[in-house]
Structures are given as structure tokens and as C-alpha cells.
Amino acid sequence: MKLRWSRTLTLLPALALALGVTTPAPPAAADAPTVRSGWNNYSCKPSADHPRPVVLVHGTLGNAIDNWLGLAPYLVARGYCVFSLDYGQLPGVPFFHGLGPVDASAQQLATYVDRVLAATGTSKADLVGHSQGGMMPRVYMKFHGGAGKVNALVGLAPDNHGTDLNGLTRLLPYFPGAKQYLDKLTPGLSDQIAGSEILNRLNEGGDTVPGVHYTVIATKYDEVVTPYRTTFLDGPDVRNVVLQDLCSADYSEHVAIGLVDRIAFHETANALDPAHATPTTCASR
Structure with a gap:
């Protein structure tokens, strides 16, 4: 038994790191500075040019x-009312969120969107999400009344169809207790493994819901969502984009695409305002 738990504890940090890391920045203490910069400002009223608020949904x-x-x-400077939420919190774990059950996180998103x-x-x-934050809103729209909002x-x-972490998740059966440990302590990680119950329900019957415009921006250097093309959606009103098709010199991986990649940012702006979209190239940096 001691040996089995030793193996389990050896595997878990690797799974958590691979599934979870979305930002290397030190955790912020409060959201007050974002209000002063025009972000998370609840007195912001959308303009005629940008008539909808943008809700940003973080990753694991x-x-x-x-x-x-x-x-x-970047979006505030372009005239958008921008908001962001915390979701998937675990008791006693500050700052590092997105670890709770995906379905419960989708309900938190539903409440937050109503507030905005x-x-x-x-x-x-309009919703913009990184990693789990790009997949979980689909749960909100399909199961929690979000499609019309x-x-x-x-x-x-986004890990729209889950991930195998370059085959790492297939090692779970060789570490007795590891899957049960993940399910109990960090269900948000388990829910993102390809073939999970929530992902199967989410994608059953089609990837999209009517009336929503979808854009998926991927990087072929993604080391978390693997194979990287599993991020793509299939359905009407879907645009799937690979950064390197727009700029071959873009080497952003899973973290950078959401944190610093100006090409991804430009494509996001195009998706939010397609009537005024401009070509995205390496110069968009």
C-alpha cells in the first residue's frame, strides 16, 4: 500500500501541472486595480460600436x-466593457481556481453573466475563455440556460474535447487510487480528461448550440491540450484558427496564447467585432 500511494503522489503533481498551469504571474491580492483601469467597472455602459459586455473566463x-x-x-483600450470572474474555488485554496467540478463552475458563470x-x-x-475557460462556457450554454444570453x-x-496530456492520462490505471484521488480532491482536473462524463455529455449531439458565434484559436505548440486539434469545434458558425497559420514565427504555447500573445488578442478582437475585422499577420504583434 505504501508503494502504491508513493506512485500516486508522484503522478498527481505532474497531472495537476500539465492540466492546470495557465499563468505564471504572482497571484493578485484584490481586483480593485482593475476597476481603476476600466476593467471590472460595473458602471461601464456598452457603446453603440461595442454593444455587449465581454466576460473573460480564466483557465485552471x-x-x-x-x-x-x-x-x-487590450480590450478596454478598444472601447469594450470588460469583466472577469473567479470560479471553481476549492476551500482553503486561495488565488488558484478552476479546480472545482466543471458543472458547478458553469453555474457560477451563469450567475455572474446575469450580474453583468x-x-x-x-x-x-460575449465570452472569451482560456483553456478550461473556453470549454466550460459551453456547459453553461447547454445545461444552465446560457444559450440565449x-x-x-x-x-x-480550450480543451473542448478534453486532453490526453500527450498520453500521460493513459498512465492513470497503473497508479492505483490516482484517478479516485483526482476525482475527490480536484474534480476540475478529472473533468478535463478526454472521455470524462461531463465532456461526453457536453459533446453528445453536437459541439454547438444555435445562435452563438464560435471562434477557437489554437497553437500547434500546445503542450496541455493534446492533440492540439481536439480543441476545435465542429458545427455551424464556427471558425477554427491556428496561430501559426497566421504567423509562422509565433511560438506561443498553452500559457502564452492567453496571457501575452498579441496575435491571439487581435483575432479575439476580430471575433468580437467581425464587421470591422482586419487581417491578422505577424505585424499584429
């Missing part, structure tokens, strides 16, 4: 601030 082990230190100011819509006086929002979903390296 991220939070409402650190995951968006690059993209939120009420504050801005709008009927629909979302105009567009932009996913930055």
Missing part, C-alpha cells in the same frame, strides 16, 4: 485578474 489554476493582465487592458447583464442593461454578452464565444486553446 488561474483567477479573475492574473489570467487577463494582457487581454483585458443587469449592470450593463444588455440582453447578451451569449452572442459569441471565443476560446483560446
Whole structure:
């Protein structure tokens, strides 16, 4: 038994790191600075040019601030009302969120979107999510009443069909107790493994819901969502993009695509305002 638990504990940190890391920035203490910069400002009213609020949805082990230190100011500077939330918190684990059950996180998103819509006086929002934050809103839209409240979903390296972590998850059966340990202590990680119950339910019957515009932005250097093309969606009104098809010199991997990649940011802006989209090239940096 001691040997079995030794193997389990050896595997778990690798799984958590691979599934979870979304931002290397030090955790922020509060969201007050974002208000002063125009982000998470509940007095913001969408303009005629950008008539919907944008809700940013962080990835696993991220939070409402650190995951968006690059993209939120980028969108605010372009005239958007931008908001972000924390979700998937575990008791006693500050700052590093997205570890709770995905279905429960989707319900948190539902509550938050309603709050933003009420504050801005709008009927629909646009959602932008990184990693789990690009997949979990689909659970919100399919199972928690969000389909009629979302105009567009932009996913930055979302794990829409789960991940095998370059085959690492297939090692779980060789570490007795490891899967049960993940399920109990970090269900948000288990839910993102390819073939999980929630992912099977989510993708059964089709990847999309009617009336929502989907954009998926992927990087072929993704080391977390593997194989990287499993991030793509199939259905009407879907645009799947690979960063390197736009700029072969872009070497961003899973973390950088959501944190600092200006090409991904430019594509996000295009997806939020397709009527005024401009070509994305290496110069978009």
C-alpha cells in the first residue's frame, strides 16, 4: 500500500501541472486595480460600436485578474466593457481556481453573466475563455440556460474535447487510487480528461448550440491540450484558427496564447467585432 500511494503522489503533481498551469504571474491580492483601469467597472455602459459586455473566463489554476493582465487592458483600450470572474474555488485554496467540478463552475458563470447583464442593461454578452475557460462556457450554454444570453464565444486553446496530456492520462490505471484521488480532491482536473462524463455529455449531439458565434484559436505548440486539434469545434458558425497559420514565427504555447500573445488578442478582437475585422499577420504583434 505504501508503494502504491508513493506512485500516486508522484503522478498527481505532474497531472495537476500539465492540466492546470495557465499563468505564471504572482497571484493578485484584490481586483480593485482593475476597476481603476476600466476593467471590472460595473458602471461601464456598452457603446453603440461595442454593444455587449465581454466576460473573460480564466483557465485552471488561474483567477479573475492574473489570467487577463494582457487581454483585458487590450480590450478596454478598444472601447469594450470588460469583466472577469473567479470560479471553481476549492476551500482553503486561495488565488488558484478552476479546480472545482466543471458543472458547478458553469453555474457560477451563469450567475455572474446575469450580474453583468443587469449592470450593463444588455440582453447578451460575449465570452472569451482560456483553456478550461473556453470549454466550460459551453456547459453553461447547454445545461444552465446560457444559450440565449451569449452572442459569441471565443476560446483560446480550450480543451473542448478534453486532453490526453500527450498520453500521460493513459498512465492513470497503473497508479492505483490516482484517478479516485483526482476525482475527490480536484474534480476540475478529472473533468478535463478526454472521455470524462461531463465532456461526453457536453459533446453528445453536437459541439454547438444555435445562435452563438464560435471562434477557437489554437497553437500547434500546445503542450496541455493534446492533440492540439481536439480543441476545435465542429458545427455551424464556427471558425477554427491556428496561430501559426497566421504567423509562422509565433511560438506561443498553452500559457502564452492567453496571457501575452498579441496575435491571439487581435483575432479575439476580430471575433468580437467581425464587421470591422482586419487581417491578422505577424505585424499584429
